[in-house]
Amino acid sequence: MAERVLSTAEERRGAVVSSAIATFAQGGFHTVTIAEVAKHAGISPAYVSKLFSSKTQLFVAALEECYRRILDALERGAEASEDGSPESVLHAMGGAYAELIADRDLLTIQVHAQSAMADPAIARTVRGGIAEITEYVAARSRADGPAIQHFIAFGQLCHLLTAIDAFEVDAEWAAMLTAGIRHAAPKS
Amino acid sequence: MAERVLSTAEERRGAVVSSAIATFAQGGFHTVTIAEVAKHAGISPAYVSKLFSSKTQLFVAALEECYRRILDALERGAEASEDGSPESVLHAMGGAYAELIADRDLLTIQVHAQSAMADPAIARTVRGGIAEITEYVAARSRADGPAIQHFIAFGQLCHLLTAIDAFEVDAEWAAMLTAGIRHAAPKS
DNA sequence: CTATTGAGTGGCTAGTCACTCACTGATGTG
């Protein structure tokens, strides 16, 4: 049993989803090939196609895992908030999110997903993810509508700033846009 | 001269750029083919390749035209503001922007551009566009840093909401996120 | 009328990618 050479299909699926997140984050849905994901996962392209019926389903699975990780991070953040006040919980959630997306993959894949929404399955997944996050943040923080809206809007701003590397730009406009935005160092 | 059958190359370039905006907005950089842009413009794919040295340059040209139109709209909006106060100018600019992106093309192509930033030329164009817009808004409105940041953040939120069609969703989370966001009807 | 330039095209090529299929070998079970 300890000498097992082959994995179970379920284990492989999980590993491939993780590889898909890392790989799709680099190039987006259309540029990344199944072969690249397979290489990252250390298996043959043919087997990836056997585990996921289509490239779209693979991407959707990666995206769902992405939203799952975000919700986990928000939950952990909320638990760690000082007092239970809405402002405190929101602030703690923001910090947890900033920390989570330090590796950029979870952030970048969301940007790519928004660009691949011509596919109905992907569109459904993105909409569902945003809905779930918004509902969770609202329910858990008990903050009012405008505060939730502000939270999501600044999350999107954070996506943009990271995408264009604004944190590394030394200019007036970059300073204005990045002011007060928490973000962890991108590189290890 | 009025009987002219052939256009000048400059006229064609402009027409192709407009076609490129409309076409790339539909499917993004990687899915849209030169042939599709050419078909929309009513010329052969080969001639598109002669007018623009590469698909990337065509996309960059479309993106630049897109930012040009946005700056124009912001400028026109600012002129129409009631008094010259920062809040009033920002509000007028927001309204002008909401009206401009009613047709969605200028908005959608920006979403796609963020996903195609693996290409350095596209990344440079996006960064330059955001920089120009931010600087213009700041200089023209004379609003303070936080107000500018808020303006851009809610612009990004608007992109997200339009992309996922949140304005048409009848749910608590959608109501919270779209509250107070101005947007024109998408369809004619 | 002739020559030259430049608009515009059809057809090709070389390469890529998602997906399939027949196959091999590992694993566990009676």
Place this chain on the structure above:
DNA sequence: CACATCAGTGAGTGACTAGCCACTCAATAG
């Protein structure tokens, strides 16, 4: 051991695309 099942692969296919090249024909200059 025999056998069924399942992990995993190599080789291939059909479809598609960016870029290119040789060509046609309109417009204009001399």
